[in-house]
Amino acid sequence: MPWHEGLNLRPTDCRLQGPRLGPAPVQNQRMAEPASPPKEKSAPQKALEKMGLRRDIDLALHLPLRYEDETRLTPVGELTHGQSAQCEGVVSEARVELRPRRQFIARLRDGTGELMLRFLHFYPSHQKTLVAGAKVRVRGEVRGGFFGHEMVHPVFKPVGDDTPLAAALTPVYPTSAALPQAYLRKAVASALQRAHLQEVIPAHLVKPGLPPLREALHELHHPPPHAGLASLEDHSCPAWQRLKWEELLAQQLSQLIARRERALRRAPAMVAAVGGLPEQLLAALPFELTAAQRRVGQEIAQDLAQAEPMHRLLQGDVGSGKTVVAALAAAVAIDAGWQCALMAPTEILAEQHFRKLVGWLQALLEARGQTVAWLTGSVKGKARKAMLQATADGRAALVVGTQAVIQDTVQFARLGLALIDEQHRFGVAQRLALRKKLEGAGHEGRADSGSAAAAEPTVEPHLLMMTATPIPRTLAMTYYADLSVSTIDELPPGRTPIVTKVFADNRRGAVIEHIRQEVARGRQVYWVCPLIEESEALDLQNATETHAHLCQAMPGVMVGLLHGRLPPADKAAVMSQFSGGQMPVLVATTVIEVGVDVPNASLMVIEHAERFGLAQLHQLRGRVGRGAAASVCVLIYTPPLSDTGKARLRAMAETNDGFEISRRDLEIRGPGEFMGARQSGDALLRFADLQEDSALLQHARAVAPRLLDEHRQAAEAHVQRWLASRVDFLKA
Ligand code: ADP
Ligand code: MG
Numbered sequence: 181m182p183w184h185e186g187l188n189l190r191p192t193d194c195r196l197q198g199p200r201l202g203p204a205p206v207q208n209q210r211m212a213e214p215a216s217p218p219k220e221k222s223a224p225q226k227a228l229e230k231m232g233l234r235r236d237i238d239l240a241l242h243l244p245l246r247y248e249d250e251t252r253l254t255p256v257g258e259l260t261h262g263q264s265a266q267c268e269g270v271v272s273e274a275r276v277e278l279r280p281r282r283q284f285i286a287r288l289r290d291g292t293g294e295l296m297l298r299f300l301h302f303y304p305s306h307q308k309t310l311v312a313g314a315k316v317r318v319r320g321e322v323r324g325g326f327f328g329h330e331m332v333h334p335v336f337k338p339v340g341d342d343t344p345l346a347a348a349l350t351p352v353y354p355t356s357a358a359l360p361q362a363y364l365r366k367a368v369a370s371a372l373q374r375a376h377l378q379e380v381i382p383a384h385l386v387k388p389g390l391p392p393l394r395e396a397l398h399e400l401h402h403p404p405p406h407a408g409l410a411s412l413e414d415h416s417c418p419a420w421q422r423l424k425w426e427e428l429l430a431q432q433l434s435q436l437i438a439r440r441e442r443a444l445r446r447a448p449a450m451v452a453a454v455g456g457l458p459e460q461l462l463a464a465l466p467f468e469l470t471a472a473q474r475r476v477g478q479e480i481a482q483d484l485a486q487a488e489p490m491h492r493l494l495q496g497d498v499g500s501g502k503t504v505v506a507a508l509a510a511a512v513a514i515d516a517g518w519q520c521a522l523m524a525p526t527e528i529l530a531e532q533h534f535r536k537l538v539g540w541l542q543a544l545l546e547a548r549g550q551t552v553a554w555l556t557g558s559v560k561g562k563a564r565k566a567m568l569q570a571t572a573d574g575r576a577a578l579v580v581g582t583q584a585v586i587q588d589t590v591q592f593a594r595l596g597l598a599l600i601d602e603q604h605r606f607g608v609a610q611r612l613a614l615r616k617k618l619e620g621a622g623h624e625g626r627a628d629s630g631s632a633a634a635a636e637p638t639v640e641p642h643l644l645m646m647t648a649t650p651i652p653r654t655l656a657m658t659y660y661a662d663l664s665v666s667t668i669d670e671l672p673p674g675r676t677p678i679v680t681k682v683f684a685d686n687r688r689g690a691v692i693e694h695i696r697q698e699v700a701r702g703r704q705v706y707w708v709c710p711l712i713e714e715s716e717a718l719d720l721q722n723a724t725e726t727h728a729h730l731c732q733a734m735p736g737v738m739v740g741l742l743h744g745r746l747p748p749a750d751k752a753a754v755m756s757q758f759s760g761g762q763m764p765v766l767v768a769t770t771v772i773e774v775g776v777d778v779p780n781a782s783l784m785v786i787e788h789a790e791r792f793g794l795a796q797l798h799q800l801r802g803r804v805g806r807g808a809a810a811s812v813c814v815l816i817y818t819p820p821l822s823d824t825g826k827a828r829l830r831a832m833a834e835t836n837d838g839f840e841i842s843r844r845d846l847e848i849r850g851p852g853e854f855m856g857a858r859q860s861g862d863a864l865l866r867f868a869d870l871q872e873d874s875a876l877l878q879h880a881r882a883v884a885p886r887l888l889d890e891h892r893q894a895a896e897a898h899v900q901r902w903l904a905s906r907v908d909f910l911k912a
Contacts, residue, residue, distance in 0.1 A: 227358035237901055239371035243400050244351035246413055251346050251405035257292030261324035267295060268317045268339060274310050286310040296330035315339055348402035372401055380897045385887055387425050387879045396422040424868040425876045430902035432884035433895050446639045447489035448596045450516035457515035458508055460544050472670040473505055479666045480509045480644060490642035496668030497838035498648045498802025506599045507540055509644055514577040518596025522580045525602050527556050527748055528755055532777060534580040545577055555581035558748035595641045603645035649795045678805040680813045680833045691785055691814055692733050699737055699764045703782040707767045708800055710791040727767040742768040779807035789815035790825040794845040797832050824848055
């Protein structure tokens with residue numbers, strides 16, 4: 181008799197949708213192309229695939245978060261409040277009560293005491309199983325209720341005199357709402373039986389002291405009753421160590437493979453002429469570069485001069501001046517006769533870049549018969565055609581846009597350099613699409629491509645990614661295959677540090693007063709409302725209400741509203757009124773998060789600050805403090821704050837340094853979540869922790885090259901086993 185798991189899963193669900201037990205006739209059946217006609221997939225099956233659990237090995241490597249102990253019974257008389265326990269006894273009484281609310285209550289006795297079982301939602305099946313006189317086993321969290329101990333919504337099942345206890349601890353897996361735990365448990369158990377778990381790494385290269393993979397996996401999925409729960413759950417036992425080591429090794433190997441592959445590819449070697457475009461640009465700028473900007477500019481120029489594709493991350497705090505460094509890199513490429521593409525995550529940001537770059541470069545380009553093109557989703561009709569034409573014939577030396585730039589319809593004559601701004605905002609899929617487009621994109625433009633021998637490597641553009649979310653070096657090396665990092669560690673001179681204040685939301689009145697004062701001084705103000713991921717509608721409501729409230733509280737002051745649902749033309753209109761200074765106050769959802777540059781803005785109010793991540797808060801704060809005026813950032817939170825919420829707001833109040841913020845973020849969240857996407861593919865290390873497991877990492881790093889050189893097949897099999905579905909992510 182199956183357990184009744186809460187209310188999510190009735191017994192029939194298991195039978196109808198449960199994976200077949202026992203060996204499958206075809207290996208990796210789930211992977212196989214469906215024979216005709218394709219069967220409709222059940223919801224849990226789809227949920228499995230969505231979580232990347234396709235192959236048997238994927239399921240076998242899906243490890244428990246924690247365990248439930250169904251191997252023993254606790255006498256009712258020994259229960260304590262807060263404990264999670266399993267008890268067995270006879271139902272002494274069962275009835276539906278109507279007050280204080282409708283609920284089903286059963287009392288369980290085992291000779292040592294009485295336990296109340298309480299169900300606020302229940303089905304006839306509850307009443308059928310939990311009748312007076314029935315012997316049942318129940319499991320749940322114990323609460324010290326007014327009338328003695330109770331369990332609310334325990335799982336339960338009828339038992340006989342000799343119903344055996346579980347032989348192993350029961351695993352609890354990470355899952356999603358669409359995937360019942362019981363279904364996943366069965367799917368993992370049967371996949372574990374089928375999966376090929378033979379050792380692929382030669383024994384002398386495995387870290388000494390670790391158990392074989394098969395043994396480790398069986399232990400982690402079904403630990404024996406005597407297993408130490410603590411070392412299982414804190415991942416310190418040898419079985420976990422083996423899994424972490426395997427994961428780290430797979431990662432080191434895939435990086436090494438990527439690095440070696442890249443060394444074989446070709447990119448245009450670009451050297452700017454003396455007195456060429458970069459020098460002309462520098463002379464035309466209204467400011468001097470900082471020392472840090474000059475240094476990273478040189479690092480980039482050195483890469484561009486090589487015939488090997490650059491793959492470089494340019495990181496620098498918000499406001500550190502990355503755009504001009506990108507413009508310099510573009511100037512080098514253009515001077516050497518190549519085209520350059522600059523891609524930004526939002527239309528607003530792309531447009532701002534466009535304006536800035538036009539201001540800096542257009543006159544210089546026109547003198548050479550060239551131009552800057554502007555390409556986003558909202559550029560349509562004739563204008564779009566003209567832009568596409570200029571891009572295809574090479575007249576557009578620099579093409580600025582959103583991801584529209586990477587669409588298939590856009591052809592470059594000689595793309596030599598791709599710049600991605602705020603790259604952390606682009607999804608992995610977009611980064612991959614770009615890389616695919618880049619491969620061979622510059623090919624047509626090569627003078628000798630017509631006669632090139634087939635064996636000659638294709639030419640691809642250099643790639644420069646920019647981010648204001650700095651990545652600690654060890655992380656960068658682990659998360660991105662083969663990435664060089666340049667860092668701007670200095671802000672342009674004359675900036676006054678931003679003061680950050682944290683207010684509970686009952687002090688809104690004081691904040692509005694502060695806004696009035698800033699506006700009276702001719703300054704401008706942002707008020708940002710959070711993006712509530714589950715509901716765009718709610719998100720909008722929040723911003724709309726705040727907007728109405730501010731309009732009312734400050735009659736005569738122009739208050740704008742900007743959110744993701746506005747048509748692009750309206751967005752642009754609002755943004756230009758704000759950046760032009762006519763609009764003193766702008767209420768916005770997080771569409772303004774990245775890169776917007778309005779130096780006259782001196783006050784940033786962030787509502788529901790507790791809902792934002794630390795990196796995002798820092799990004800938002802960076803929208804002010806761009807001019808000489810002293811700027812303030814006000815973080816409004818709604819109590820009560822969680823511990824991590826507190827830690828984040830404290831970090832914001834204590835430091836303005838993006839690198840320090842990033843370090844604290846890592847501390848608060850752990851590297852697994854660091855890259856902002858712990859879903860499916862993006863969090864590349866599921867098990868290992870770079871700091872905690874540095875000994876394992878060192879071993880894996882040392883073994884990887886030997887494995888690749890001396891046991892190539894084993895190395896490939898290992899990467900395949902661990903990363904088959906993620907291998908692309910590693911290159912992104
Ligand atoms: P981010 O690194 O956040 O992208 P931006 O490139 O938008 O920063 O630069 C922020 C502001 O600083 C812009 O207005 C830019 O023109 C200005 N700026 C950049 N470099 C310098 C510099 N060396 N001296 C003075 N102002 C600069
Ligand atoms: Mg920027």
